[in-house]
Amino acid sequence: MQTIHTIAELRSVLNAERRNGKRIGFVPTMGNLHEGHLQLIDQAKANSDVVVSSIFVNPLQFGQGEDLDNYPRTLVEDQEKLQSRGCNFLFAPSDAEVYPHGREAQTQVEVPVISDLYCGSSRPGHFRGVATVVTKLFGMVQPDVAIFGEKDFQQLMVIERMTEDLSLPVEIQGSPIARNEKGLALSSRNGYLSDEERETATNLYASLKAAAEKLQAGDKDFSGIEEEAQNKLEAVGFERDYYKVCRRYDLQPAGPEDKELVILAAARLGPARLIDNIQINL
Numbered sequence: 001m002q003t004i005h006t007i008a009e010l011r012s013v014l015n016a017e018r019r020n021g022k023r024i025g026f027v028p029t030m031g032n033l034h035e036g037h038l039q040l041i042d043q044a045k046a047n048s049d050v051v052v053s054s055i056f057v058n059p060l061q062f063g064q065g066e067d068l069d070n071y072p073r074t075l076v077e078d079q080e081k082l083q084s085r086g087c088n089f090l091f092a093p094s095d096a097e098v099y100p101h102g103r104e105a106q107t108q109v110e111v112p113v114i115s116d117l118y119c120g121s122s123r124p125g126h127f128r129g130v131a132t133v134v135t136k137l138f139g140m141v142q143p144d145v146a147i148f149g150e151k152d153f154q155q156l157m158v159i160e161r162m163t164e165d166l167s168l169p170v171e172i173q174g175s176p177i178a179r180n181e182k183g184l185a186l187s188s189r190n191g192y193l194s195d196e197e198r199e200t201a202t203n204l205y206a207s208l209k210a211a212a213e214k215l216q217a218g219d220k221d222f223s224g225i226e227e228e229a230q231n232k233l234e235a236v237g238f239e240r241d242y243y244k245v246c247r248r249y250d251l252q253p254a255g256p257e258d259k260e261l262v263i264l265a266a267a268r269l270g271p272a273r274l275i276d277n278i279q280i281n282l
């Protein structure tokens with residue numbers, strides 16, 4: 001695997017691949033890679049000829065007081081993991097390479113409505129930062145297909161909408177959530193948890209499964225289900241953020257007629273803000 005730090009070099013190696021008729025698969029990340037990321041690489045490999053991953057801790061998507069400075073940066077370990085899964089190129093640009101005119105002067109990409117819900121309301125500006133950097137990375141890599149984890153379900157929807165609205169010639173694929181043996185969704189932020197908190201954290205997915213069973217059994221009292229789940233999570237030590245039964249295609253609150261649903265949940269546990277979700281077809 002070759003690691004590249006500049007856009008000019010990236011373009012030059014990928015243009016050569018494209019001239020040889022190769023299909024480019026792309027997995028953007030912020031590094032500190034775990035098995036969930038590596039499964040995205042596997043999916044990219046299965047859907048393309050040349051796999052590019054990026055590692056860039058994007059300052060634009062972190063709010064005031066969030067964990068930008070402490071976000072784990074583990075380039076050497078990440079390179080080994082990517083290499084072991086057959087990734088061909090790692091793009092690891094500096095802040096100045098991505099934002100040469102500074103962050104304040106950067107043109108930004110705003111995906112309206114969906115960006116203001118849930119994580120967007122808890123983290124104002126977050127999805128603007130994500131949409132902006134992903135648009136830029138798409139311009140740099142020019143992938144045929146890009147893979148994003150379904151754990152960040154709202155992010156995946158924002159990126160799908162952005163790609164469609166801006167007519168970007170990239171196929172967006174979601175990849176199923178990778179979980180540990182106890183059901184906890186793999187996340188770089190799990191590293192902030194103590195052993196005890198990591199055990200407690202498994203309640204989040206257990207709660208989503210219990211809520212999904214109620215929906216499957218025909219319960220339409222969505223707000224009752226949401227409230228009960230949040231109360232139970234609070235009882236074991238979570239601080240509530242949001243917990244919402246949504247229709248899948250636009251993430252608006254679900255109505256009784258909706259059949260394709262997703263429950264989106266976020267809650268704080270000690271030092272970490274955890275998110276998870278479950279999809280339900282009625």
Ligand code: PAF
Nearest residue numbers: 028029030058130133152
């Ligand atoms: O999901 C992430 O790791 C980031 O939000 C992404 C998509 C790499 C953009 O910085």
